[in-house]
Amino acid sequence: MALPLALSGQDVIGQARTGTGKTYAFGIAMLQSIGKPRKNRKKPRGLVVVPTRELAIQVSEDLVTAAGKLGSRVLTVYGGRAYEPQIEALKAGVDVIVGTPGRLLDLVKQKHLDLSQIGSLVLDEADRMLDLGFLPDIERIFKLIPDERQTMLFSATMPGEIVALSRKYLNRPTHVRAEHDSGEGETTPQVRQLVWRVHRMDKIEIVARLLQADGRGLTMVFCETKRACDMVAEQLDTRGFAVAAVHGDLGQGQREQALRAFRNGKIDVLVATDVAARGIDIDDVTHVVNYDAPTDDKTYVHRVGRTGRAGKTGISVTFVEWEELTRWKMINNMLGLDFAEPEESYSTSPHVFTELSIPEGTKGVLPHASRSRAGLAAEQLEDLGEIGKSRLRSRRKDDRDGRKDEREERPPRAPRQRRRTRGGRSAEETTEVAETVETVQIVEGESMDRRRRPRRSEETPAIISHDEIAAVAAEPVAGDVLAEVEEAVRPARRTRVRGGAAEAIGSALTQARPVVEQAQEPEPEPERAPERAPERAQEVRVEHERIIPPNPFTVIFQSPDLATDEDDIAPSAASERQAQRRGNRSPRGGGSGGAGGGNRRRAG
Structure with missing residues (x-):
């Protein structure tokens, strides 16, 4: 429905469930309006703004596929990569730019990117950009592009902030909504949803047995924090599963390496934060596990939407702990689900094996005969010229063993011979x-x-x-x-x-x-003694009396007596005050005479 409106040049607000093909809805219209590339045209004509780096890569790949006949030049710009390749591509000339707001504004500030000829602007996953705080950056981008343009805004959900943004910057947009009557937050109907109340210490055991279910393909496990991602990935790796983690603390090269290995089938378990919950389209994802309960209904919809795409079926399993029940009930009411009271489940519960088709007797460790994946190490880590400091996480066990073997194979170091001199002498x-x-x-x-x-x-x-x-x-x-x-x-x-x-x-x-x-026997030389050491002859060392306390814990202090016999004893403060009072006091007779004199003055 949005494609004919976009081809006519109108502003469009597209809203549909994840996995319904929103990328081609705006991509085909944008490439059609730009036309074939020209040699004398180097400034971009189309701009697509996305919230995450992974989504930028995916949208760019889809646009390259759609522009196969036209030959349009598509460039992807995002943080974590070196500036030089992107600057060289901009100098050579591009037609469409797909990027994140931060890197786009950096290139504009460095005067390598000119947005003055943009004729078509697309905001993909606009609600996610608002959640990440990109609204000021988006407003700056709107001010850098011409007023005469076509603006298309696509999102799976449509909060009030998106409506306010569309009223401010879009010109009489047409709202196209491909949803059922049940509401905008409806999940994909092809996904079978399971919600269980579990204990925190038992969740990793349930996941390990779920990963051995019959017919399981690629699986995505979503955690709330980066630390939880690393913990889950490490424990699954020790249990024999081919797993990798994706979150914001990893370098861009490591994140792309994990996604490539997941798409190519070298690993079958991807543990990620919500950075991979938006727009990531990977085929054959059969299971989605919410290891940590989602924070809101939109997060739940996008997580579950990673499976059951393009008409396929999938299974989503959500773990809810006892302290998360209140939050889950709010999500359940907003989405209209039937899991207000999740069933209490453990790794040994019979319904866990039945509902997930797990063979009886399955344990939490993958048998060696089933470990057929190549693993993350088989995927080459691309050198992207990353900037900044990336926090490298723990390596795989085989990598650690390999480094250990290298240290053991080193020849012993030869003893060091000292060649330095001391005082001019060797x-x-x-x-x-x-x-x-x-x-x-x-x-x-x-x-x-x-x-x-x-x-x-x-x-x-x-x-x-x-x-x-x-x-x-x-x-x-x-x-x-x-x-x-x-x-x-x-x-x-x-x-x-x-x-x-x-x-x-x-x-x-x-x-x-x-x-x-x-x-x-040396001859006596009385005259040489003063010449040899005149200072020593004059020095007279006084030996003070040594005080030995009776008890080693007693502290005795004896101050040196610096007074001599000729020194006068200094008077105390009390004696000085007494002498001063005596000097000021007059004789008794003078006192009485003074009194009589006073009487005579009054009489006169």
């Missing part, structure tokens, strides 16, 4: 210094336990200052042993040596001094 020279110090220890006759102690190569390096080396070098030495030590440590100004060598050098230089004094 590692070999540092070892020679340590060996020389050990020789000094042997001459002195020290215990061999210290020499046998292993060197700690990973400790914090000690620092031997130049003052310590100079102080030891100033001592009278004799013999070849200390000469070798002096020759080894002379080039170092502030040499950093590892902890074991540093301790050996320090102890050797200290202990070598009495050995030399015994071997050769």
Whole structure:
């Protein structure tokens, strides 16, 4: 009914159930009005605005199929892909653009897309765009296109906001409604609906047995949250089913990979949020499972509409938990269904096996003989040049095992050889210094336990200052042993040596001094002592009395006595106030005389 009106150039509001062919209703009319492409015409003449990326891809594929004879150039623009391929296609010239509002406005802002010659505008799934908050973007798009245009608005439901939008931007539109008298929210009659009241912990077991029913084809499982999608997909994967998840947190490449694998039959279970509930047309979907109860009647209609399309039959199963009964009763009343009191069901209930044609004795794990699907890994992941940060979800078990095998096959790493120098000296020279110090220890006759102690190569390096080396070098030495030590440590100004060598050098230089004094008696040099260390001679270190408390838990604090005998004792605040009062007080006689004087003044 809408096709003749659209071909005549009138504004149309189309309303019909999902799966009735709304895409071709506006697509054929748009392609017919645009005509064949021309070389000198590069700006687009037709524009289709859709709410989701998956729907944009599907509408674009349908338009390409419809424009096979005309050769019209159709371009799909949406977020998650790189800008460069879309910009190059716009420069080459396009006839029809199918895209989401966000990416369309971005290209217009960057001056790569010109909408000044749009003659036909289509809003597909308009109610969903309003639910997602695209109304301001749609109004901006209306202001960018010419006033003389044909506008077509298509939706499965028609809320009040859509009516207000049509009155504002459409020119005397014709409302075409392909519905029965029962109401706009009627579900597809070819779908057999089942509503059960289940327990949360038992839902995954029911789904696992439902997926083994006789005659089951492709199945879509709808969850309310992204986290629930990942949880259900992971549990079904561990049970042996070929499953993939689709939701907003996945990258665009992963979402398209999952949809391609589902269409091609490499997987037979698709777990998704409501992002896949609008407009996704996939053949041979026999079962739809509402793992989480829908939030409203429109969501229920669109979820159930993924099966039973184009005259085929399907089965929808809705799980309702005890706390969701009130919400479900509202949906049931609005849609006029007969499930006001869902039947209490469990994975072992006989009616579950009977109504879904599940063989007796079926368990919640798919037998190995029935695992014939290739899986998601068999579908190639296309590199779309995605922008932004995508949250990658858990991989499949075989991928994890493959990566584990790669790690095990790696050859062992060769030991690292140190080539760095310390203080201008290589590692070999540092070892020679340590060996020389050990020789000094042997001459002195020290215990061999210290020499046998292993060197700690990973400790914090000690620092031997130049003052310590100079102080030891100033001592009278004799013999070849200390000469070798002096020759080894002379080039170092502030040499950093590892902890074991540093301790050996320090102890050797200290202990070598009495050995030399015994071997050769040095001549007394009283005048050199002040020259060697004048600061040390002048320093007088005062040893304070050490206080040992009787109890280790007692805290004792003794302040230093800084006063001397010549210091005057400072008066206290009370004594100062008392002295001030004494100075201000007059003698008794003066007081009485003062009083008599006062009387004499009054008498005079």
